[in-house]
Amino acid sequence: MSIAVTAKGPRLGAWLDPNFGQSMPVTIMNDRNRFKTWPNPHRETEAGDVPLARQLVEQQVDAVVTGVLTPDAYAIFAEANIPVDLVEVDAILTLTEAVREGALQPADVATVEARFNVYQRPRE
Numbered sequence: 001m002s003i004a005v006t007a008k009g010p011r012l013g014a015w016l017d018p019n020f021g022q023s024m025p026v027t028i029m030n031d032r033n034r035f036k037t038w039p040n041p042h043r044e045t046e047a048g049d050v051p052l053a054r055q056l057v058e059q060q061v062d063a064v065v066t067g068v069l070t071p072d073a074y075a076i077f078a079e080a081n082i083p084v085d086l087v088e089v090d091a092i093l094t095l096t097e098a099v100r101e102g103a104l105q106p107a108d109v110a111t112v113e114a115r116f117n118v119y120q121r122p123r124e
Contacts, residue, residue: 003096004028004061010037012093018067019119021048028061029096049073057082065095065104068119074112083107086115 006023007014012035017023022043029035042048042055053073056064057080064077064084077084083106085099098104107115 001062001100002028002030002060003063003065003099004056004059005064005092005095006040006066007037007092012091014092016065016067016087016089016092016095018089020064020066020069020073021045021050021052023066026052026056027092028059029092031100033093047072050076053077063099063106065099068115069112070116071109071113074107074109078109084112086111 005027006017006020007025007027008017010025023040024043025037025039027035027037040048040052042051049070050072053076057076061082064082065087066084067086069084074084085104086107087095087104
């Protein structure tokens with residue numbers, strides 16, 4: 001199982017970057033806790049969620065862990081039958097273990113849209 005996690009840094013102890021499309025690096029962990037981390041090439045683009053989602057589908061990840069993503073990016077994962085777990089901030093290694101253990105509940109369309117709408121509201 002390969003699990004993609006949006007991260008704030010390149011190491012397993014890094015924390016989750018909750019913003020899918022604007023995350024700094026993306027870490028992909030396999031079953032043997034081997035991982036690769038690469039910079040998000042779509043970070044500086046306005047619609048970074050969609051091309052990043054397509055890239056992860058092409059890499060054939062089995063699950064995605066992030067905080068917030070657009071409904072359009074979620075639709076790409078849903079079409080490819082890739083579950084997306086929306087979580088609060090935690091360490092990458094902790095989150096990948098939680099996915100493997102089935103401790104996280106994959107998001108559905110309503111959850112993605114609700115979280116996205118809250119995140120998009122202007123901060124006062």
